[in-house]
Amino acid sequence: MAPKVLVSDKLSETAVQIFRDRGIDVDFMPDLGKDKEKLREIISQYDGLAIRSATKVTPKILDAADNLKVIGRAGIGTDNIDKDAASKKGVIVMNTPFGNMITTAEHAIAMMFAVARQIPEASASTHSGKWEKSKFMGVELTGKTLGVIGAGNIGGIVCARALGLKMKVLAYDPFLGQEKADQMGVEKVELDELLARADFITLHVPLTDQTRNILSRENLGKTKPGVRIVNCARGGLVDEVALAELLKSGHVAGAAFDVFAEEPATENPLFNLPNVVCTPHLGAATTEAQENVALQVAEQMSDYLLTGAVTNALNMPSVTAEEAKVMGPWIKLADHLGNFIGQMTDEPVKAINILYDGVVSGMNLDALTCASVAGIMKSANPEVNMVSAPLIAKERGIKISTTRQDKSGAFEGYIKLTVVTSERERSIGGTVFSDGKPRFIQIKGINIDAEIGRHMLYTTNHDEPGIIGALGQTMGENDVNIANFTLGRSAVGGEAIALLYVDSPVPNPVIAKLHETGLFQQIRALQFDVA
Numbered sequence: 398m399a400p401k402v403l404v405s406d407k408l409s410e411t412a413v414q415i416f417r418d419r420g421i422d423v424d425f426m427p428d429l430g431k432d433k434e435k436l437r438e439i440i441s442q443y444d445g446l447a448i449r450s451a452t453k454v455t456p457k458i459l460d461a462a463d464n465l466k467v468i469g470r471a472g473i474g475t476d477n478i479d480k481d482a483a484s485k486k487g488v489i490v491m492n493t494p495f496g497n498m499i500t501t502a503e504h505a506i507a508m509m510f511a512v513a514r515q516i517p518e519a520s521a522s523t524h525s526g527k528w529e530k531s532k533f534m535g536v537e538l539t540g541k542t543l544g545v546i547g548a549g550n551i552g553g554i555v556c557a558r559a560l561g562l563k564m565k566v567l568a569y570d571p572f573l574g575q576e577k578a579d580q581m582g583v584e585k586v587e588l589d590e591l592l593a594r595a596d597f598i599t600l601h602v603p604l605t606d607q608t609r610n611i612l613s614r615e616n617l618g619k620t621k622p623g624v625r626i627v628n629c630a631r632g633g634l635v636d637e638v639a640l641a642e643l644l645k646s647g648h649v650a651g652a653a654f655d656v657f658a659e660e661p662a663t664e665n666p667l668f669n670l671p672n673v674v675c676t677p678h679l680g681a682a683t684t685e686a687q688e689n690v691a692l693q694v695a696e697q698m699s700d701y702l703l704t705g706a707v708t709n710a711l712n713m714p715s716v717t718a719e720e721a722k723v724m725g726p727w728i729k730l731a732d733h734l735g736n737f738i739g740q741m742t743d744e745p746v747k748a749i750n751i752l753y754d755g756v757v758s759g760m761n762l763d764a765l766t767c768a769s770v771a772g773i774m775k776s777a778n779p780e781v782n783m784v785s786a787p788l789i790a791k792e793r794g795i796k797i798s799t800t801r802q803d804k805s806g807a808f809e810g811y812i813k814l815t816v817v818t819s820e821r822e823r824s825i826g827g828t829v830f831s832d833g834k835p836r837f838i839q840i841k842g843i844n845i846d847a848e849i850g851r852h853m854l855y856t857t858n859h860d861e862p863g864i865i866g867a868l869g870q871t872m873g874e875n876d877v878n879i880a881n882f883t884l885g886r887s888a889v890g891g892e893a894i895a896l897l898y899v900d901s902p903v904p905n906p907v908i909a910k911l912h913e914t915g916l917f918q919q920i921r922a923l924q925f926d927v928a
């Protein structure tokens with residue numbers, strides 16, 4: 398039987414044509430995204446779901462999606478899809494990471510001009526027969542400072558366009574290396590400096606737990622008087638109530654928003670304020686971008702449903718069906734190794750070196766390397782996947798090298814990942830046991846044997862008595878159950894590490910208590926994508 402796909406948002410009909418041409422049954426219901434109940438009722442009939450941002454793929458929808466194999470997002474942001482729930486259900490989530498980036502960057506620039514010159518208000522006034530020439534006094538962009546929060550694909554294009562407009566550009570992005578910033582011609586700064594210096598601020602980060610409310614009341618308070626703020630990324634990045642107050646007080650001179658905390662936005666604290674320009678999530682709304690993303694998503698979904706080939710998946714590595722069988726656990730290991738280092742690293746990454754030894758050295762190293770690189774980056778951006786990660790690393794000037802050898806002794810094979818940042822070098826090694834389970838076997842050159850759990854705690858200390866007691870007691874007193882406890886040290890009395898596999902996340906106050914003991918140099922709560 399031919400696979401069946403549901404298109405539940407307003408995708409270009411090009412997508413429908415491609416599905417049909419490739420022999421896939423397709424139902425085109427572009428308004429269904431608004432009707433959760435109906436979607437839940439019918440989703441079990443489909444192998445694929447093609448969406449934009451209106452359809453919310455919640456655990457409830459996934460729960461009912463008994464035959465669903467792939468969700469294709471014709472666009473970039475996947476915050477409307479519960480990716481954990483999709484992974485658990487075995488549903489692949491794909492996006493089209495590059496198809497609408499130019500269009501969205503152009504919208505941000507258009508919004509910047511619109512708010513600088515009050516074009517929408519001036520237009521409405523002129524249409525109404527008024528001739529309010531002196532009311533709409535604007536500001537020039539030339540010579541002004543633009544602060545770009547998130548200098549990835551879209552932010553990078555905005556930087557280039559703004560430089561062309563003779564603006565001075567500041568960028569805040571923890572994953573932007575100094576060399577890349579120099580190449581782009583932007584000044585890499587910390588967030589506080591950007592807030593203090595920018596005349597215009599534009600956001601281009603994904604909505605994640607780290608970026609949610611990045612322009613909080615407190616951060617908005619740090620901005621320069623007269624600042625203008627553009628948001629074409631996601632609602633939820635800015636405290637809309639605080640911004641509305643600052644617009645009313647005159648501290649913020651204007652705002653241009655394409656995206657809102659609640660969408661569709663029928664009411665919003667920013668509505669009807671003077672010099673606030675609003676568009677209804679039009680960032681990706683050009684003929685060109687919609688053709689690009691519809692074509693890409695339909696091809697990717699068809700490939701997967703018909704051949705098993707995986708491209709631009711956020712929750713699954715791109716490998717062929719035969720490879721997947723043998724390499725699956727090693728890919729998972731590579732992802733965990735990268736993710737360990739990603740979660741430990743706050744500074745820009747300069748180089749990534751990966752050593753493959755023993756059985757693993759004969760496998761598809763590209764896929765394994767991509768999995769490690771994506772693992773490193775995904776703590777800052779969950780939308781990075783195995784396909785986009787190496788490209789992004791290249792664009793950011795991160796050097797990736799791999800070494801293949803076959804001298805594995807104690808283990809049948811292992812992977813050792815070393816990451817060089819602007820501050821230090823970090824390394825971790827791991828293997829896959831015969832039960833197919835990945836393990837960490839070396840951190841900072843210290844041998845260990847650690848089972849990998851969803852929630853973990855990593856600590857470093859000087860080798861001395863009392864560490865196990867302190868960790869055990871603090872976890873016990875705070876109701877954090879330890880499933881597994883692994884220790885390692887460089888030498889007696891030397892550098893020592895502990896990795897705890899725990900049943901629930903270690904809360905911040907518990908980490909603070911551990912710090913108070915004065916026994917530890919480093920304490921980090923970590924999370925791994927373990928089903």
Ligand SMILES: NC(=O)C1=CN([C@@H]2O[C@H](COP(=O)(O)OP(=O)(O)OC[C@H]3O[C@@H](n4cnc5c(N)ncnc54)[C@H](O)[C@@H]3O)[C@@H](O)[C@H]2O)C=CC1
Nearest residue numbers: 473474501547548549550551570572602603629630680681
């Ligand atoms: N308005 C619209 O219609 C559209 C909106 N978007 C939004 O734009 C977002 C960005 O898209 P791309 O540039 O393609 O993504 P990208 O992944 O290329 O760039 C995102 C950048 O944000 C950086 N970042 C992550 N966490 C950060 C943090 N805490 N602080 C500062 N920077 C951080 C990353 O390092 C990365 O460089 C998407 O996630 C989506 O939500 C995308 C397309 C259309």
Ligand SMILES: O=C(O)C(=O)COP(=O)(O)O
Nearest residue numbers: 449450451472473474681
């Ligand atoms: O691609 C994205 O992230 C977007 O936000 C575009 O959203 P849309 O497809 O226009 O609903």
